Amino acid sequence: MKEFMPQENQNKKVQENVLAISAKAREEKAHNPAIINATSGTYYDEDGSIKVFECVKDIFNHPNYNNILTYSSVTGSKSFLDAVKKWIFGDDYEQAYPNYYFNAIATPGGTGALTMSLATYLTPSEGIMLPNIMWPVYTQMATNLNIKPHLYELFDEQNKLNLASIKKVAQELQTKYQKVALIINDPCHNPTGYSMTKDDYVGLIDLLNELATKTKVILILDIAYLDYGHSSGQITRKHFKLLTKLSSNVMTLFTFSASKTFGLYGLRLGALIQMTTLLKEADLFVSATSYFARATWSNVSHLGMEIIEKTLTDEKKKQAFTKEILIASNNLAKRAELFIASLQKYQVPFAPYVNGFFVLILVDNESFENEIAKKGAYGCHFGKGYRVALSSINLDEAPKLGDIIGQAYQKTLG
Amino acid sequence: MRIIIVGSSPVKTFFKKYQLNPSDYFIGVDGGALELLKKDIKPDLAIGDFDSTNDFEKVKKEAYEVKCYNPCKDETDLELAFKALENLKGATNLEIDVYDAIGGRLDHEFNAYLLLAKYKQYKIHLLDDKNEVLCLNKGQAVYLKKASCQYFSVFALESAVININNSLYNLENRLLKLFDTYAISNEPLNDHTRAIIEVKEGSIIVFINYK
Ligand SMILES: Cc1ncc(COP(=O)(O)O)c(C=O)c1O
Numbered sequence: 001m002k003e004f005m006p007q008e009n010q011n012k013k014v015q016e017n018v019l020a021i022s023a024k025a026r027e028e029k030a031h032n033p034a035i036i037n038a039t040s041g042t043y044y045d046e047d048g049s050i051k052v053f054e055c056v057k058d059i060f061n062h063p064n065y066n067n068i069l070t071y072s073s074v075t076g077s078k079s080f081l082d083a084v085k086k087w088i089f090g091d092d093y094e095q096a097y098p099n100y101y102f103n104a105i106a107t108p109g110g111t112g113a114l115t116m117s118l119a120t121y122l123t124p125s126e127g128i129m130l131p132n133i134m135w136p137v138y139t140q141m142a143t144n145l146n147i148k149p150h151l152y153e154l155f156d157e158q159n160k161l162n163l164a165s166i167k168k169v170a171q172e173l174q175t176k177y178q179k180v181a182l183i184i185n186d187p188c189h190n191p192t193g194y195s196m197t198k199d200d201y202v203g204l205i206d207l208l209n210e211l212a213t214k215t216k217v218i219l220i221l222d223i224a225y226l227d228y229g230h231s232s233g234q235i236t237r238k239h240f241k242l243l244t245k246l247s248s249n250v251m252t253l254f255t256f257s258a259s260k261t262f263g264l265y266g267l268r269l270g271a272l273i274q275m276t277t278l279l280k281e282a283d284l285f286v287s288a289t290s291y292f293a294r295a296t297w298s299n300v301s302h303l304g305m306e307i308i309e310k311t312l313t314d315e316k317k318k319q320a321f322t323k324e325i326l327i328a329s330n331n332l333a334k335r336a337e338l339f340i341a342s343l344q345k346y347q348v349p350f351a352p353y354v355n356g357f358f359v360l361i362l363v364d365n366e367s368f369e370n371e372i373a374k375k376g377a378y379g380c381h382f383g384k385g386y387r388v389a390l391s392s393i394n395l396d397e398a399p400k401l402g403d404i405i406g407q408a409y410q411k412t413l414g
Numbered sequence: 415m416r417i418i419i420v421g422s423s424p425v426k427t428f429f430k431k432y433q434l435n436p437s438d439y440f441i442g443v444d445g446g447a448l449e450l451l452k453k454d455i456k457p458d459l460a461i462g463d464f465d466s467t468n469d470f471e472k473v474k475k476e477a478y479e480v481k482c483y484n485p486c487k488d489e490t491d492l493e494l495a496f497k498a499l500e501n502l503k504g505a506t507n508l509e510i511d512v513y514d515a516i517g518g519r520l521d522h523e524f525n526a527y528l529l530l531a532k533y534k535q536y537k538i539h540l541l542d543d544k545n546e547v548l549c550l551n552k553g554q555a556v557y558l559k560k561a562s563c564q565y566f567s568v569f570a571l572e573s574a575v576i577n578i579n580n581s582l583y584n585l586e587n588r589l590l591k592l593f594d595t596y597a598i599s600n601e602p603l604n605d606h607t608r609a610i611i612e613v614k615e616g617s618i619i620v621f622i623n624y625k
Contacts, residue, residue, distance in 0.1 A: 099415070099504035209436035213456065216478070247437045248415070248458060248502070249478065277415070277439075279501040280479075 012144065015136055018380050025378035036377040036401050040392040041190065041357050042265055043228075043328060048394065051263050051328060055311035055321050059303070068303040074294045075286075076106020076271070080305040083312035084256060084271050088226065089240065097244060097275075101282035104273040105289045106300045110224040110257030113272035114183070115141045117220050117253045120288050122147050122181055129169055129182035133351065133360070133383060135190045138183055152182070154192070159352040161200040163207050170207075174215050181218035187229030187236045188356020191387040193336070195229050195354040201239045205246055212249035219250060224257035224270075225356050232326040248277050258304055260357075261325065262311075269304035332357070335390045335398040342402025348409045357391040361405060363413065371408035377401055415439060417502065417510040419495050420446035421526075422466065425517030427542045429453060432513065439502065444491045446514055447473045461498055462491035490525050496533045510538045517542050527619065531571045534617055546622045555612040556620060560602040565623040566609070567598040574616030581609040590618060 003010065018039065025037040033048075043051045059068070075081070081104040090096055107113040114137075122128060124146035130138045131154040142149045150173060153165035170180045184204075187195035196204075208217050226233040243252055251274065258269035274285045293299070311317045333355060340359070343350060351360040364384040372379065372386075379388040386405075393401060415437045420428045422445030429452060442450045444462035448469060451457070460477035463485040464470045474480055483494060492515055499505040516523045530538055530549050540547040549571065550556065558566055568576065570590040578585040582601045590597060602609035611620060 098507055099502070101503050213436050213454070245415075245437055248439045277503045279503065282503075 008146075012140075015140065018382075021378060021380055028378075032376070034376055036393055036397045036404070038377065038379045038388045038390070038393050038397075038401055040389050041260075043260070043263060043332070043357070043391045044394070046331070046394045053263055053311075053321060053324050055317055056263065056307055058317070059307045059310065064306070067306045070302060072106070072299045072302040072305060074290050074299055076104075076300055077305055077309065079313060080106060080309045081271065083309055085273060087261075087312055088223070088237070088254065088256060088273070090237070096241070099244065099277050100275050101277070101279070102273055102275055103282050103285045104271050105286075105293060106305060107255075107270045107272050107293070108268040108297050108300055109259055110222065110255045110270040111137065111141075112268070112297065112300075113255035113257075113270045114138070114220070114222060115145070116272050116289060116292055117218075117255060118142060118145055118147055118181075120285075120292055121218055121253070126177050126179070126181070127173055129166070129173065129180065131183070131185070131189075133189075133192060133385075134183075135185065136383070154189075154194070155352065159194075161196055161204065163200075163203045166204070167207055167211075170211050170217075174211065177215070179216040179218060180211055181220065183220045183222055185222040185224070187223075187233065187354070188225035188358075190225070190356070191358045191360045191382045191385070192351035193353035193356040193358050193360070194351065195236065195356070196239065198239060198242070201242045205242055208250045209245075209247045212247040215249075217250040219246075219252045220255065221252060222255050224255065224260050226256070227261045227325050228329045228332055228356050230355060232322070232329045243275065251276050251281060258308060262304075262308060264301075264304050264307065267301045267304040267307075269301045269308070329355075331395075332390055335393065335395055338395060338398040339388070339390060339393075339402045342399045343406055345402075346406025346409055346414070348406050351385070357389055359388045359390060361386040361388065361409075363409060365412060368408050368412045371412055372404055375404045375408070377404045379405075415508060417441065417499070417505065417508050419443060419492075419510060419512040419515070420449050421492055421512065421515035422446050422449070423514045423516060423518035423522065425542060426514055427517075428513035431541070431543070432511075441495050441498065442473070442477065443495045443515075447477055449514060451476055459495075459498060461494050463487065490522070490529075492522075492526060493529055493532075496529055496536070496538075499533075499536060506535050506537070508537065510536055512538060512540045513542075516540055516545075516547070530619065531617075534571070544624050546624070548620050548622075549617060550611065550613045550620055551617045552613050552615055555610055556622075557608040557610055558602050558622060559608050560605050562624055563602050563609070563622055564625045565599050565601055566611070567600065567621045567623075568611060568618045569597070569621075570594055571617045571619055574618050575614040576618060577610070577612040577614065579610045579612075580604075580607040587614060590616075 022039040025039045029035040029037050045051050127148040127150045128142050130149050132151045133154045139149050152169045153162040156162040211217050229236045254273040256271045259265040311321050349362040353359050417439045419441045421443045440458050442457035442460045445467050447457045447460035457477040459479045460473045461481045463483045465485045515526045534549040570592050574590045580603050
């Protein structure tokens with residue numbers, strides 16, 4: 001060995017080009033406002049500035065330095081975690097879910113929650129099931145922990161969750177591994193914008209229960225975009241109630257992101273929440289995740305926690321915030337409507353979009369992408385498609401971008 | 415989700431009667447763990463001293479969790495299973511069906527009735543082919559159809575006040591004391607309404623004999 005670095009680490013390279021392209025598009029737009037920057041998974045307001053929720057401004061106007069600059073506890077404050085659980089599962093979640101422990105720990109973003117869930121529950125000799133169309137960071141997280149990714153098909157012929165594929169891959173894994181773990185990103189799947197229906201949930205639950213008669217099953221639900229789902233996530237929250245039909249041999253881990261819900265992207269805050277009926281599993285979660293946190297990031301953004309805690313524990317502020325996020329999520333839906341209407345004029349193929357930040361154009365072609373760039377618009381090459389971030393364009397740009405993409409499609413492939 | 419507990423009485427009911435719901439939580443008590451495995455169900459918990467189990471290795475291999483106790487203990491294996499319920503969140507609001515715990519040795523059967531009373535905070539049903547035994551506390555009730563129920567009998571676990579309606583022998587706010595036996599062998603009255611047994615005060619044990 002010539003280098004200091006072990007061989008397996010030398011092969012680790014960030015595959016994602018999103019952050020780099022995004023920076024480039026932002027820079028160009030600074031000089032030329034006509035540029036359309038549809039690269040970024042950040043919600044921008046109609047005027048092109050990042051969405052700043054009132055509750056965030058509040059803290060900056062009245063900072064309590066003791067609450068924001070000091071270290072927080074390793075797990076994150078109890079009041080922050082309680083507030084997040086109530087936000088996700090309802091104020092009455094303890095009554096609504098009487099048979100479940102919901103232990104939680106604060107993490108640096110949804111990313112921290114995801115990587116912690118893999119590191120805590122899987123060993124290097126195990127695998128994780130990921131959708132074939134996905135946020136590529138999942139693969140990087142798994143590979144970074146020497147956990148093997150196994151892909152399932154996300155969609156079936158009806159463009160619904162492909163339960164048959166999940167079943168096939170899971171059953172193969174059950175012959176190799178002691179347990180099956182899978183990540184599902186819902187609602188507002190990145191990069192397609194698919195949100196699971198009630199039938200998808202019911203079918204998934206039946207399937208996981210069937211699998212759980214053979215081995216334990218871990219369902220990692222990446223709910224980073226929860227509040228941009230239908231009616232700001234209210235439909236998905238109803239679907240969560242169905243998870244009470246899961247066998248005790250299926251454990252659900254929710255990964256929550258404050259980046260998207262509260263617009264705190266750079267503050268790095270999220271939470272990992274475990275739903276289980278088993279006391280032993282609940283206790284193990286608390287000890288092992290705290291240990292992991294202490295040994296890696298130590299503790300999370302106190303400022304971020306303060307913002308969320310102050311907002312969600314004050315009924316008036318909470319209501320104001322609820323309204324604000326609903327407006328943002330409805331506005332995103334309007335952008336989607338305009339964008340998709342103009343895509344459809346040109347018969348551009350795209351993955352089944354329901355809601356959320358992204359639409360995935362099902363075209364994998366360099367000249368198509370170059371053609372779009374020539375017209376001053378930027379999206380991202382993403383797997384076998386081209387991802388458009390509706391979160392970072394406005395209502396004027398949405399139909400224009402649809403036209404640019406449509407014309408590029410006609411020119412290069414039509 | 416229900417909790418299914420399978421004991422090791424020589425009179426087997428579980429294998430014949432239980433219909434699989436994969437979301438149920440399964441506890442195999444001693445040999446009951448093997449009875450679960452006979453139906454291809456992995457016990458979530460196998461508990462007991464396993465002194466009378468002939469294939470403990472298989473239990474250890476298949477069960478998700480095994481709690482093995484020294485045979486010289488005070489509790490019966492069934493009681494250990496009831497004690498373990500505290501490890502399941504909110505088990506007091508779940509229905510708990512106990513199979514293969516009665517019908518064999520009378521001392522074990524009597525022990526099962528005593529445990530039903532001792533752990534009456536849980537909704538436990540002792541089941542065999544033709545019978546169900548359960549406890550009812552203040553404010554609780556059961557409804558029985560004539561189509562399935564042949565007889566039912568109630569006894570007090572402490573002084574109780576009960577109502578029985580739509581039955582052959584109705585009772586209205588009646589005091590039922592410990593050792594009273596008059597409420598034995600009752601029947602639902604007709605096919606149109608269900609017999610109702612309601613506890614106003616205290617707690618009772620109900621025996622239901624099915625057709
Ligand atoms: C699918 C998905 N999950 C999770 C995250 C986590 O984001 P963060 O770490 O900023 O909370 C993102 C962010 O882009 C995402 O797209």
